[in-house]
Amino acid sequence: MIVAKQKPIEEIIEEVKDSKKLLILGCNECVTVCEAGGKKEVAVLASALRMYFMNKGQEITIDEHTLERQCDHEYLEEIRGNIDQYDAVLSLACGVGVQFMAEKYFNIPILPGVDTCFMGATEERGVWSERCQGCGKCVLAKTGGICPVSRCAKRLFNGPCGGSTKGHCEINKDVVCGWQLIIDRLKELGKLDDYETLAPIKDWSTERAGGPRKVVREDLQA
Amino acid sequence: MRLQYPENIRIVSIPCTGKVDLIHILRAFEKGADGVYVVGCLEGECRYIRGNLRARKRVEKAQAILESVGIGGERVQMYNLSSSEGPKFAEFATEMTEKIKGLGPNPIKLNKKKAA
Known part of the structure; x- marks a missing residue:
């Protein structure tokens, strides 16, 4: 899922302070799972903002709504009928949702309420960590199911660097060395020979180096 | 026991403090509440294992939010007691009431x- 975390309330207040009628729009997908922008977080943030502005003596109406997704036309269309009454929307979706909203509702400011962090997994409740950087060319088949792009700080493809110490990375001793994980897993799978095979130079054009990316499936297009 | 405690407190009963969101x-x-306090069972003695510990974390989060929006985090408090400790319940009620009276509305x- 896409992992995000809520922006500090001070930053959000600064974003919305001139608004008279604000919609806080949550998203029922990834940001709900990482507890940053789901229905519950919308309610808590709305309550906190209402209290802040009431305390300031500033008149502001804050409504709450949560869509199934903010990255699909059909769900965004649900609010077309009543979005015009708002002078701003604070979206708690990831950066994708915020932008898709902004494209669709061109004349209304769509403000971000969360900082989008990475694609990751829930290690345990309250702990999320990165697993994928969407490089566009998956190598997990060769690396024991552990990604050298997202798990190695240097994105190395042919074994660890000299900074790997006792299974940890030199950038931070709390970061596990991705290549240590790869070697351990290959050993477990009896595929340590894969480690000996030199990985060719990676084609980074499928990553961000090639500019904004797009997937087109003609078989699915209308 | 017929203990006295301040009359301004409104009790909201819940099955476990873990229910408090x-x-x-x-x-x-x-x-418009002036203060809120959550009274849970003693830590380590939750019938549902972690209910009162969860409540404590939520109370702490509420404190942080109220502080950041200018209401004041000290208006929320978590207390723990055993269900047979009536006098302690009355004591907490008095303590909290006095604290909130000191802070004002x-x-x-x-x-x-x-505004009105």
Whole structure:
């Protein structure tokens, strides 16, 4: 899922302070799972903002709504009928949702309420960590199911660097060395020979180096 | 026992403090409560294992939010007691009431009055 975390309330207040009628729009997908922008977080943030502005003596109406997704036309269309009454929307979706909203509702400011962090997994409740950087060319088949792009700080493809110490990375001793994980897993799978095979130079054009990316499936297009 | 405790307290009964959500606490303040305190079982003695520990974390989160929006985090408090400790319940009620009286009314309420 896409992992995000809520922006500090001070930053959000600064974003919305001139608004008279604000919609806080949550998203029922990834940001709900990482507890940053789901229905519950919308309610808590709305309550906190209402209290802040009431305390300031500033008149502001804050409504709450949560869509199934903010990255699909059909769900965004649900609010077309009543979005015009708002002078701003604070979206708690990831950066994708915020932008898709902004494209669709061109004349209304769509403000971000969360900082989008990475694609990751829930290690345990309250702990999320990165697993994928969407490089566009998956190598997990060769690396024991552990990604050298997202798990190695240097994105190395042919074994660890000299900074790997006792299974940890030199950038931070709390970061596990991705290549240590790869070697351990290959050993477990009896595929340590894969480690000996030199990985060719990676084609980074499928990553961000090639500019904004797009997937087109003609078989699915209308 | 017939213990006395301040009459201004409104008790909301819940099956376990683990049921208390952050939004319940915040809504109380939004609607003008001057203070909220959650009274749970003793830590380590929750029938549902972690209910009161969860409540404590939510109370702490509520404190942080109320502090950041200018209401004041000290208006929320978590207490723990055993269900047979009636005198302690009365003691907490008095302590909290006095603390809140010292802090004064919920600033939102004051602003609403000013506006009206």
